[in-house]
Amino acid sequence: MDTGRESESRADGRRAGRRRRGPVLVGTGILLVAGVSTVGALGLGGGGADAGQAGQSRSSQAVPVTRGTLTDQTEIDGRLGHGPEVPFPVKAKGTVTWLPETDRTIRRGGTVLRVDDRPVVLLYGSLPMYRDLGMVEQEPATTGGGEAGGSGEGAEDADGTKNTDGGADGAKGADGVDDIDGGTPPGRQPAPPAAPTPLRGMDVKQFETNLQALGYSGFTVDDTYTTLTADAVKRWQKDLGVPGTGKVDAGDIVYASGPVRIAGTSVRVGAEAAGSPVSYTRTSRMVTVAAPAADTDWARRGSEVTVELPDGRSVQGKVASVGKDASAAEGEGNAEGEDGGDDAGTKAATVSVVITFDDQESLGRMESGPVTVRYVVEQRKGVLTVPVAALVALAEGGHGLELADGSGKGADGENTDGASRFVPVKTGLFANGRVEVSGPEVHEGMKVRIPK
Structure with a gap:
């Protein structure tokens, strides 16, 4: 009985020894971070001789x-186009007689x-064009008053007699006798009409800048x-084929930041020009991306990105x-969440990110x-890397690399002459199938x- 128990004890010891020393390889099909962690948690089997056999059975x-x-x-889907559509605020009133073609x-x-x-x-x-532009017309000045014209009510004649009729008709002469013709007394001239005054404002400067740019x-x-x-303006209007008034109506102009591409029209020729x-x-x-509202740290103005076009x-x-403002994507999320939680709205919330290109020619005809x-x-930058598949999880903890030339330490940390020899490494960034070591x-x- 004692002999049987001793044999069983020795067998258990050998199995325990195999669990302690052997390395486990990280397969290529395992997820980068989670896969390595899982392998490190597995039981390790095989002694020094077994490790050599494992090395012989593996790929050379x-x-x-x-x-x-x-x-x-990280990748995210986007849409190539010309950006969001913007409506022109047309203030002209009347019937639409011509419309431009789309594009x-x-x-x-x-x-x-x-x-x-x-x-x-x-x-x-x-x-925006918010008012008419032109010289400001003044109200005509009134003539008379006091000794000059005697047109105000209660104005006195030269002899001190008060003129009670106050009008131009019946104005009294120097002798107090009414002027029968009611006209301007001899030697007196009517006041000239008031001259128009200039209009001022930043909208004037904006318009004049454009007028000069047009030649x-x-x-x-x-x-x-x-x-x-x-x-x-009169010369400009003549070239446009419209009456040269020297004034610009608010409906004659629309402003934009630069050249525009016509995206579409909402009326037909013959309809009223409204809205x-x-x-x-x-x-x-440009490219427009509906980025998750909770993941926009990358979307900083001026940040560089790579865009893969439809042609590859x-x-x-x-x-840019x-x-x-975040908006919910259609058909995603619900009030209580897909799993009954209260945070489903955050999954559906998106933020619009616009990406522009300095070299438009690089886009080709797309x-x-x-x-x-x-x-x-x-x-x-400047780090040592190996394929993730080359990592092994060591029995004593951490990760290592198996040396192809057989020099190094065994899985138990001691120098050996076996075929499988390892060096411990510290892992860093995982990316594109490689890992920093x-x-x-x-x-x-x-x-x-x-491995294979």
């Missing part, structure tokens, strides 16, 4: 430890539409609409703007379509084994 493929930049990127590009001085056969012209600026001169670009401005009959976008192409090419872009946006989550025994160019 070896890869070098390399130094370089490791980048962890047409309109620049400064171009016609956005025609109302009552009068063009509504595009100019560049940030201020009309003879005035000073400032915030004052003078007679010289009016003269230039916003024409909408536009920017002429340059990749181009560089920059984040990030929306301030005008629209679905794209993939890649942005950097984390990046490490470091340690006193790891150097660039050393060869390590990877």
Whole structure:
């Protein structure tokens, strides 16, 4: 009986020894971070001789430890186009007599539409056209009063007698006798009409800047609409084929920040010009992304991203703007959450991110379509890396690499002559199937084994 128990005890000891010393390889199909953690938790089997047999049964493929930049990127879907549509606030009243074609590009001085056969012209600026522009007409001045004309009620004649009729008709002469003709006494002239006064404001300067850019001169670009401005406007109006009044009605102009692309029209020729009959976008192409509201740390203005186009090419872009208001995506989330929780709304909330391109030619002829946006989550430069598949979880804890040349330490930490020899490493960033490694025994160019 004692002999049987001793044999069983020795057998248990051998099994325990196998669990202590053998390494376990990290398979390529295991998720980067979770996979390595799982392997490190497994029981390890096999002694020194067994480790050598394991090494013989594994692939002889070896890869070098390399130094370089490791980048962890995340992908998100986007849409290539010309950005959001913006309606033109047309103030002209009347019947629409002409509309532009969709996708047409309109620049400064171009016609956005025609109302009552009068063009509504595009100019560049940030201020809207909120009033008519022109010289300000003054009310005619009244003549008379006192000794000059005796036109006010109670004005006195030269002899001190009060003129009670107060009007031009029946004005009294120097002798107190009524002037029968009621006209201006001899030697007196009627007051000239008041001259128009200049209109002032930043909207005037914005308009004059455009007028000069269109080639009309003879005035000073400032915030004052003078007679010289009016003269230039008359020449401009003549070229437009409209009456040269020298005045600009609020409905004659619409402003945009630059050239525009006609996105569409909401009325037909013959309809009333009301509201916003024409909408536009920017002429340059851009990508719009509905980013999760809880994950917009990457979306900082000026941040660089990589955009994969529908034709498979990749181009560089920059984040131009990030929306301030979150909106729920249609068909996602519910009031109580898919799992009955109260936070489902955060899953559906998105923020609009606009990505622009400095080099529009890099986009080729592609005008629209679905794209993939890649942005950097984390990046490490000048680090040592190996394929994730080369990692092994050591029995004493942590991770290691199996040396392809057989030099190094065994799984139990001692120098051996066995086929499987390992060096411990510290892992860092996981990205693109590779992992950052470091340690006193790891150097660039050393060869390590990877499994099949």
